Amino acid sequence: MSKSKSDVPKRADGQIRQSQMISMYGPGAMVDLVDRAVVIGGLEHWSYGSEGYRRLDEPRLRRSLVPRLKALDPNLDLAAEGYFRLAPACDARDPSPKVGVRALEFPRWFVCQGCRRLARAADAFETKNNRYRHQCERNRWAHAVPVRFVAACRRGHLTDFPWIPFAHEEKACDRPELYLREGATGDVARIIVECRNCGSSRPLSQATVLPFPCNGDRPWLGGKATNETCDQQLKLMVRTASDAYFAQVVTALRLPEPDPDPLLLKLREKDVWDILQHVTSLDQLRTFAVIPRIASAIEGVSLDKVLATVEAERSAERGKVERPLRTAEYERLTHAPEEVLGVLAPQGVEFAAFEIPDARADLPRGVSRLVVVPELREVRVQISFSRFAALSADLQGEYDFSRARVRPAVLTLPTGNEKWLPAAEVRGEGIFFELDLDAVLAWEEHDAVRERADALLRAFQADGQGGEFPGIRFYLLHSLSHLLLTAISLECGYAASSIRERIYCEAALSNDRKGMAGVLLSTGTTGAEGTLGGLVEEGRRLRHHLREAWELGRLCSNDPVCAAHNPVAEGSDRRLEGAACHGCLYVAESSCERFNRFLDRALVVPTIGNDPALAFFRERP
Structure with missing residues (x-):
């Protein structure tokens, strides 16, 4: 018996993994569908249906986040239980509006693919088969697609680009009829907005700094009632650009x-x-x-x-x-x-770690401890998001919103009833090693290292992105982590992009309080199966991998240019790193905690043109 057309389940326009709902596609993120574009709704628009939500509560992480949320907005809070929740799981074969995350259509302006007519969807286009279309000249019909430009501010607010006032500047037009003309190259300077009614036109390159104040629009939370006051200026944004969404995610290991x-x-x-x-x-x-x-x-x-x-x-x-x-x-x-x-x-334990005895660890000079972690669970929680610039966490992996120059956007209405945050849990394994703290302290006292630290600090201040300078010890640990991650990935059976670093760094406060200097490399999955143990087994051969990492760092394919990079040089476009580039230290952003910033391999191994005294490992381990 054949099925009628109405009996065939409607296919989803796309799929998003639950773990991606706290990173790339959290509340406020813009997503392209087949025929339209949407913005992911806030937590008020997340529905779990009759089965309810899966709790991922972690008391230690909750105690850390509550005061930080209060600094973001005094009305934000977390419930006593059920305060971390996995994103709702949907069935693509049986979609239901009662389960899932509601997405709101955005932007509301579309452009005709035939005649390039630019207008609000409700004003100039009609819907057929769930797609917008436009009647062009000579009764030809063409599909309309969402315009790829919107307007946003540094606080995360989002709105449609002000096409009409931008095209006309200060001129009056009683019946605007806009068209968007694009050159073959897609260069912004060749994109022209013109009005056929009054003849006004303007290149989009003049929209880099808009003279329009932000109205505090938050379409992911709802309509105009959710707007808030804002002191920022609107900026042009490409919907699919890499700076359109930065999620602030805080993570913690489950420690029973x-x-x-x-x-x-x-x-x-x-x-x-x-x-x-x-x-x-x-x-x-x-x-x-x-x-x-x-x-x-x-x-x-x-x-x-x-x-x-x-x-x-x-x-x-x-x-x-x-x-x-x-x-x-x-x-x-x-x-x-x-x-x-x-x-x-x-x-079934949530956390298990064992230190390898010195007799079996075979650790080189400068490394004091090797710990294998066959079982670990990490809870990842999104607390906010920003646009145009990522916010830097402190050395504890936490955000201090009370000191931020521009506060990010919230995931829910602060005065609403949603006192929880979206989360994901990763099950996996890892290896941890600690550097000899006495050796680190001695290394930090070298004149060459102090001069390098001063240069990196001055470059950081000249960069002007704000936040706190992580210190020379962090540069050492971060660079060593990237070199070792690459070396281990060649033999452990996991791709480098699936290995994630976790830096434990704290400057010494006194001779008795020597701070922290350790790195945890882990791999995991949000599935229930866990991992296969390859990383732990390779971790037992730490000396071998340190030797491989040492060789990888000695010479870069871009040397001597890479090794000689001076972050304080006038005109430098990489002020947050020393000897580091795509040929040596950069790894997948899913693996790095700091977006491939604060790196300098000259602090780890001897490099061309640099003082060997800079290197923590002057000789091959």
């Missing part, structure tokens, strides 16, 4: 809490702790010990131990300070138990 003391669990019960938290002496404790619920909680335990446990917990509460995200992870990695041959991580 250590098993609590059974006695403390009993004492922390509300009815018990409300009384015992005020006990300061054994006499007071003996008085309260006759209360049935207290007696039951401390049964079989000496009063001295009970008092000591109460005092320890009370002191911990008074002095409790939330550890920064990466500091807590670094401490867990550097205090991992020693690996025992033949003993595997328990099945």
Whole structure:
């Protein structure tokens, strides 16, 4: 029996993976469909249907994000539970408006592919078979497509390009009839906006700086009611340009809490702790010990131990300070138990790390620790987005919006009911290595390294992008990470683009507080299957891969130009890196935390034309 046309399920115009909904295609991102273009709706437009959402809660990450969201907008907050959620999963074979993410048509201006008529879709075009079309001259019909130019501001606001006032400048026109003429090359200078009614015309190259203020349009949140005040100027933007959307994503490894003391669990019960938290002496404790619920909680335990446990917990509460995200992870990695041959991580654990003993690690000078991480889970959460320029996170991988010159755009109405953020969880494996902190401190004191650090700082300040200078130690770790990532990918079975770096860097505060200097290279997938173990096994051969990385960094195909690059030179177009380019250090942006910035291989290995004293590894490991 043949199916009628209405029975055939409608095919989707495209597909987006759930993990991409927190990076490339989050709320506010512009997406091209087959016949139209849309902007992904805010969290109010995400629907999970009757099955509900999948929680990806991570308390440590929540505690870090709440004050940062408050700095973005005082009304933003996260719920007590269900505050991180996986994007809704849709069935392309059975689409339903009750499940999925609603996308709103944007831009609203279209251009005819036949006569190049430029107008709002509702004003000059009609719909047929779910596509806009236009009746050109001599009764010819042609399809209309979304115009590829829009207007936006640095705060992320988005609106249709003001075509009519731009084409006419200050002239009056009672019946605008616009056409968009493009040259064969697509050069902006050859794109002309003209009005056939009054004869006005203007090249689009004059729109690089628009004289129009931003009205605070946020089409991903809804209509004009969602607009906000804005002090920025509108700028011309190409919808598909790489600077149209930058997601601010914060990540954290799942670190299971250590098993609590059974006695403390009993004492922390509300009815018990409300009384015992005020006990300061054994006499007071003996008085309260006759209360049935207290007696039951401390049964079989000496009063001295009970008092000591109460005092320890009370002191911990008074002095409790939330550890920064990466500091807590670094401490867990550097205090991992020693690996025992033949003993595997328990099945189903969220995090397992083992330090390779010195006898088996075979570490070169300058490297103090090697840790394999056969099981790890990473939670990635999008908190906002920006346009035209990416925001830099600090060394902890966190964003300080209170100090940002221009605050990014939000994913939901701050005064609304959506107190959650979109997230994804990655399951995978990794290797962690720590540099010898004493060796790093000695290296930082070299005159050549200090001069290089001063030059990179001056170049960073001249670049004028704002943020904090990461420091010379970060340049070292970041450059070493890229070299090692490339070397390992050649043998581990994973493509370099599927290996991701995580830099643990903190400057020394004193001789006793030497900071952090470590790198975690990991690979993972958002699927439930996890990974295959190739990266962990290759990590055990760290010395071999460091030697390969050393050879890769010694000579670049663009030397001596690359090695001699001076970021402080007048006219330099790469002020955020030293000896670094596509021929040596640049990797896929999915692998790099900093968009291939803050790199200098001369700080890792000796390079042509540079002082060998700059290199942390002067000799082959």
